[in-house]
Amino acid sequence: MELDERKKKILQAVIRNYLETGEPVGSRTISKYTDLNLSSATIRNEMADLEEMGYIFQPHTSAGRIPSDKGYRFYVDAMMEEKEREVGEIREMKEMLVERQSKIETLLKQVARVLAQNTQYATMISAPRSKRSKLKFIQLSRVDAHQLLAVIVLEGNVLKNNILPVEEELDDETLLKLNILLNTTLNGLAIDEINLAMIAVMKQQAGIHSHIVSEVIDAVAEAIRAEEDLEIYTSGTNNIFRYPELADQQKASELINTFEEKKLLGEFLQASHTEVEETGIQVYIGAETSVQSMRDCSVVTATYELGGGMKGTIGIVGPKRMDYDRVVTTLRTIQTQLDELYRSEEKT
Amino acid sequence: MELDERKKKILQAVIRNYLETGEPVGSRTISKYTDLNLSSATIRNEMADLEEMGYIFQPHTSAGRIPSDKGYRFYVDAMMEEKEREVGEIREMKEMLVERQSKIETLLKQVARVLAQNTQYATMISAPRSKRSKLKFIQLSRVDAHQLLAVIVLEGNVLKNNILPVEEELDDETLLKLNILLNTTLNGLAIDEINLAMIAVMKQQAGIHSHIVSEVIDAVAEAIRAEEDLEIYTSGTNNIFRYPELADQQKASELINTFEEKKLLGEFLQASHTEVEETGIQVYIGAETSVQSMRDCSVVTATYELGGGMKGTIGIVGPKRMDYDRVVTTLRTIQTQLDELYRSEEKT
DNA sequence: TGTTAGCACTCCTTTTGAATGAGTGCTAAT
DNA sequence: ATTAGCACTCATTCAAAAGGAGTGCTAACA
Numbered sequence: 001m002e003l004d005e006r007k008k009k010i011l012q013a014v015i016r017n018y019l020e021t022g023e024p025v026g027s028r029t030i031s032k033y034t035d036l037n038l039s040s041a042t043i044r045n046e047m048a049d050l051e052e053m054g055y056i057f058q059p060h061t062s063a064g065r066i067p068s069d070k071g072y073r074f075y076v077d078a079m080m081e082e083k084e085r086e087v088g089e090i091r092e093m094k095e096m097l098v099e100r101q102s103k104i105e106t107l108l109k110q111v112a113r114v115l116a117q118n119t120q121y122a123t124m125i126s127a128p129r130s131k132r133s134k135l136k137f138i139q140l141s142r143v144d145a146h147q148l149l150a151v152i153v154l155e156g157n158v159l160k161n162n163i164l165p166v167e168e169e170l171d172d173e174t175l176l177k178l179n180i181l182l183n184t185t186l187n188g189l190a191i192d193e194i195n196l197a198m199i200a201v202m203k204q205q206a207g208i209h210s211h212i213v214s215e216v217i218d219a220v221a222e223a224i225r226a227e228e229d230l231e232i233y234t235s236g237t238n239n240i241f242r243y244p245e246l247a248d249q250q251k252a253s254e255l256i257n258t259f260e261e262k263k264l265l266g267e268f269l270q271a272s273h274t275e276v277e278e279t280g281i282q283v284y285i286g287a288e289t290s291v292q293s294m295r296d297c298s299v300v301t302a303t304y305e306l307g308g309g310m311k312g313t314i315g316i317v318g319p320k321r322m323d324y325d326r327v328v329t330t331l332r333t334i335q336t337q338l339d340e341l342y343r344s345e346e347k348t
Numbered sequence: 349m350e351l352d353e354r355k356k357k358i359l360q361a362v363i364r365n366y367l368e369t370g371e372p373v374g375s376r377t378i379s380k381y382t383d384l385n386l387s388s389a390t391i392r393n394e395m396a397d398l399e400e401m402g403y404i405f406q407p408h409t410s411a412g413r414i415p416s417d418k419g420y421r422f423y424v425d426a427m428m429e430e431k432e433r434e435v436g437e438i439r440e441m442k443e444m445l446v447e448r449q450s451k452i453e454t455l456l457k458q459v460a461r462v463l464a465q466n467t468q469y470a471t472m473i474s475a476p477r478s479k480r481s482k483l484k485f486i487q488l489s490r491v492d493a494h495q496l497l498a499v500i501v502l503e504g505n506v507l508k509n510n511i512l513p514v515e516e517e518l519d520d521e522t523l524l525k526l527n528i529l530l531n532t533t534l535n536g537l538a539i540d541e542i543n544l545a546m547i548a549v550m551k552q553q554a555g556i557h558s559h560i561v562s563e564v565i566d567a568v569a570e571a572i573r574a575e576e577d578l579e580i581y582t583s584g585t586n587n588i589f590r591y592p593e594l595a596d597q598q599k600a601s602e603l604i605n606t607f608e609e610k611k612l613l614g615e616f617l618q619a620s621h622t623e624v625e626e627t628g629i630q631v632y633i634g635a636e637t638s639v640q641s642m643r644d645c646s647v648v649t650a651t652y653e654l655g656g657g658m659k660g661t662i663g664i665v666g667p668k669r670m671d672y673d674r675v676v677t678t679l680r681t682i683q684t685q686l687d688e689l690y691r692s693e694e695k696t
Numbered sequence: 697t698g699t700t701a702g703c704a705c706t707c708c709t710t711t712t713g714a715a716t717g718a719g720t721g722c723t724a725a726t
Numbered sequence: 727a728t729t730a731g732c733a734c735t736c737a738t739t740c741a742a743a744a745g746g747a748g749t750g751c752t753a754a755c756a
Contacts, residue, residue: 026719039729044720062719062735103511136491143485143501151499151509153491163451163505237608241601253589256604260585374748387700392749410706410748 001053008079009034010046011055015067015075019321022244024064069286072298072320076283082329090333093118104128104158104306108233111314111334116236119327121318122259126269127231128158128310134190138182140216145169150216155310166212174209181205182216232262232269243319246296254293255317264291269313272301280304281331286320298322302331307342349401356427357382358394359403363415363423367669370592372412417634420646420668424631430677438681441466452476452506452654456581459662459682464584467675469666470607474617475579476506476658482538486530488564493517498564503658512564522557529553530564580610580617591667594644602641603665612639617661620649628652629679634668646670650679655690 003011013034017025027043047065050056055071058064067075096114108125116123137153143163148170152160170178185202186194199217203210237259240246246255258264268291276282280303289299294317301315314334316327351359361382365373375391395413398404403419406412415423444462456473464471485501491511496518500508518526533550534542547565551558585607588594594603606612616639624630628651637647642665649663662682664675 024719028719040719041721041729041731042727045728048721058720060736063737064719137489137497139487139489141485141487141499143505147505149485149499149501149507151489151497153497157491157495157511159497159509159511161499161507161509163507235608238601238605241597247597249589249595252600253586256586260583372748376748388748389700389702389750390698393699396750406749408707410708410746412748 001049003053006036007046007050009036010043011050011067011071012075012079014047014050014056014065015071015079018066019323022321024059024066026064029064067321069288069320072285076285076324080325080328082332083325085329085333089118093333093337105231105233108312109235111338112233112235115314115316115330115334116239119316119318119323119330120236120239120242121316121322121327122234122236122239122255124232124234124259124262124265124269124315124317126266126273126312126314127233128304128306128312129273134188135186136188138179138186140164140175140179140182142170142172142175148216155307158310164216166215168212170209170212178206178209178212178216181213232266234259234262234265239318243321245319245321251293251296255297258291258293264293265315268299269301269315272299272315273303273311273313276301276303279332280335281328283324283328296320298324300324300327300331302335304335304338305342306338349397351401354384355394355398357384358391359398359419360423360427362395362398362404362413363419363427366414367671370669372407372414374412377412415669417636417668420633420672424633424672428673428676430680431673433677433681437466441681441685453579453581456660457583459686460581460583463662463664463678463682464587467664467666467671467678468584468587468590469664469670469675470582470584470587470603472580472582472607472610472613472617472663472665474614474621474660474662475581476654476660477621482536483534484536486527486534488523488527488530490518490520490523496564503655506658514560514563516560518557518560526554526557526560526564529561580614582607582610582613587666591669593667593669599641599644603645606639606641612641613663616647617649617663620647620663621651621659621661624649624651627680628683629676631672631676644668646672648672648675648679650683652683652686653690654686 010030013030014025017029017033027040027047030043030047031038031040047056051058051065054068055074056065057068059066093114096110104127108127112123112125134155135152136155136157137151139151141149141151143149146166146169148164148166150162150164152162154160181202185198194217199214202217203213206213237256240252240255246252268289271290272282272284282301284299284301286298287295289295289297296319297317298320299315299317300322301313303311303313305311314331316322316331318327358378361378362373365377365381375388375395378391378395379386379388395404399406399413402416403422404413405416407414441462444458452475456475460471460473482503483500484503484505485499487499489497489499491497494514494517496512496514498510498512500510502508529550533546542565547562550565551561554561585604588600588603594600616637619638620630620632630649632647632649634646635643637643637645644667645665646668647663647665648670649661651659651661653659662679664670664679666675
């Protein structure tokens, strides 16, 4: 069977209406809603066809139709119109971000809150991946006799630090040498560019302190990696209670757990990051999500960039009948907003 | 009217039973439950008295009785017996903590998770207050021409760091001098011991860089304070769904929001910290809590110490019919556990 | 005087059945 | 191809009835 123009219009009307009301939509409603001037009976026939094709279905006999995942997918792919953002809202978001945060962490928390507030959905943000981003600065300091503090600054002012226990005491001079060695060798390199050969050279140059070097390098690498997959900021989790289809105990509990644990979110955002299309915005409907507890949700993700290959992902989680248009436009706005932020930082 | 021995026994039986079942408990149940060998009729008379005295009440006529806040309070104050922790459980908790974490942050997150897991209630932990704890190490480093990185290590290896924008470029030597100045002047001092006189002296010694000093000091103080009231770790929020009296949408949503925002939790833990009795464990029943959304909960808090005046507070949030005995004992165990951890750290 | 058996009464909970209404599918007429 | 009409389905609402847990009170008892 074919999806002719009229069927499309009806499908669109069904989806639009359902997005607004959350109630199954019947033929009579469509008959009045659209400018097709068809009777409800005709609509009924068309809707039966659409059901057969799998775009919509009835939650039970004698109820109206609601969109299936396939229906939503079609809507998102072919029928969605990005809304113009209202000037006021854009300014508002801009203002929220303009108080420049020196720490990325604070900035991202802020963004998460703003988005959750703005969309009324749950929001998650992964901190920018640092694998491909470059080391800007690295420093070891002696905290006390047996502990070193390693501070690592990555491009984009991402900070990592770690306390390393050391067996052997180091005097000031050695420490200074080590610092110079580390900085001259590693500075400007991306994490995954640090290879064994390089480490070997450093060890050699470190002379009697060679084992410290490898300890430090390991610790550095570990510090960066360890934190990495945990750095997820969330906000507006309790927004899920706004949507009855997600608010029952079973589902709500699982969702909230997922948002608290963050591990799964991280993996999901990570995966989404890699399979993203050119615009950087991706929509996952229902079971398209890999996360079990989000099977009844839709997720819209957007990749953002803070320069120097520092890319992270933002995700908005809501019910399947989320306002895709609005969410996509909002994310698009934030994307450019963050982009500008970075550019202005460049100039500084 | 007097609360004689028999009434106490009955009250205790009512509470115990209600803690277990969560259902209003009737006279017949008590009659069999206790070793008093009294008929249900007698129990009924006694329960009527207990109701008049305000220890228990009926949710509606012809229902059994449930404890009032006053009843719980009496139970907690006078009738609670701390259970022996099972050896297995203690070892389990020990093991969880034994993998020593160099970072306090990681340790506390871990503790929160273990506690939530162990008690099946929601858990919150405030990071140790650093106001009275001492500066161990402070260091400024130049990240690039216009940005300094300030790293501050407090006693107990609490790390703070902050990026400071600076107008004027500083050469290596000046930086070194500043570092020495900061360390020699501030090292070993508690935050609130840093006073204006001291800052004035430093400014003077810094000579032409005096304005940098005050900038730095301000930033340091701000960095410490700013993070302070936000550092709350939570876990097991979704445990509230286990308890029907907290799981309805309205309440659950508010609770979860409170746990996400963390601000109120921080204030509460802070307050609790100051009004704590000698054992360091405190029980708040229902409206005794200052947090609005927790009016239907009970909270048990425990103050822990990591040495050097570094005190923080742990809170367990559950329904009013929480297993007070168990929670108190668990918290007591964790307290000593953390204490030992600190002592062993001392020796290192 | 304290305890207990017995009974009427209350009120929550569950079940049942009927009424309502939204929406459909199908048929026959246009 | 479209539409009016109609029988049919099924979730939802409502009221009434049945069931049951538990109480308070009274009167009898040790």
